[in-house]
Amino acid sequence: MRRVRKTLRGGSKKYMHGNITNLNEKFNGKNFFRKHGGSTTEHEICEILKQNPHPNIVNIYRITKSYVDIEEVTPTIFIKYDKQKLLSAALSAKTHLQSLGIMYIDWKPDNMGIDADGTYKLYDFDASGVISASNTTKWRLKPSAYWSYRQALANGLKDPKEIDDFAFEINFIRKNYVPLNNSGF
Numbered sequence: 001m002r003r004v005r006k007t008l009r010g011g012s013k014k015y016m017h018g019n020i021t022n023l024n025e026k027f028n029g030k031n032f033f034r035k036h037g038g039s040t041t042e043h044e045i046c047e048i049l050k051q052n053p054h055p056n057i058v059n060i061y062r063i064t065k066s067y068v069d070i071e072e073v074t075p076t077i078f079i080k081y082d083k084q085k086l087l088s089a090a091l092s093a094k095t096h097l098q099s100l101g102i103m104y105i106d107w108k109p110d111n112m113g114i115d116a117d118g119t120y121k122l123y124d125f126d127a128s129g130v131i132s133a134s135n136t137t138k139w140r141l142k143p144s145a146y147w148s149y150r151q152a153l154a155n156g157l158k159d160p161k162e163i164d165d166f167a168f169e170i171n172f173i174r175k176n177y178v179p180l181n182n183s184g185f
Contacts, residue, residue, distance in 0.1 A: 013072065026063045033123075033130055036067045041141040043068065045102055045125045054096040056089040058113070058123045073113025073121050081120070086112055087172060089120035094168055101131045103164035105143045107171045131160045 013020050013033050046068050050060040059071040106127035131145030137159050148167035157163050
């Protein structure tokens with residue numbers, strides 16, 4: 001995955017072909033982030049999330065065939081952040097996503113940001129998958145085979161929820177991202 005340069009200051013942003021540029025637009029008076037491209041899976045997930053918002057997941061403003069506009073957050077890779085608060089927000093987002101049949105898979109602090117009010121929020125759904133409502137052990141929309149997904153398969157996991165839980169664990173817990181405690185890890 002290509003590292004995107006630090007976002008420009010002020011105003012809404014557009015991500016297209018690996019570059020971030022400023023937009024001279026607002027959505028209902030707010031700055032936003034426009035992601036061009038993306039998979040049909042990511043667009044469907046954004047549709048689900050637009051109808052089922054969560055405080056620790058970016059708000060989805062607009063979805064078109066060629067782009068998605070989401071709430072602008074400051075990515076954690078650019079700021080100092082509270083690891084325990086970030087973990088708590090990620091766990092809350094994970095529970096919500098799984099309740100909707102969305103398996104995020106690409107769990108890592110780099111896919112979290114902080115909104116204008118200081119709330120930690122998850123974004124970037126291009127590596128996610130969606131399970132079947134009638135058979136939760138089957139993918140309806142299979143995730144991209146990025147590193148976390150491949151690691152889960154290499155460890156013999158096949159069930160989508162187990163894959164998502166494993167991806168969360170290896171990226172937040174096993175890398176000693178946060179100290180282990182009595183919260184079920």
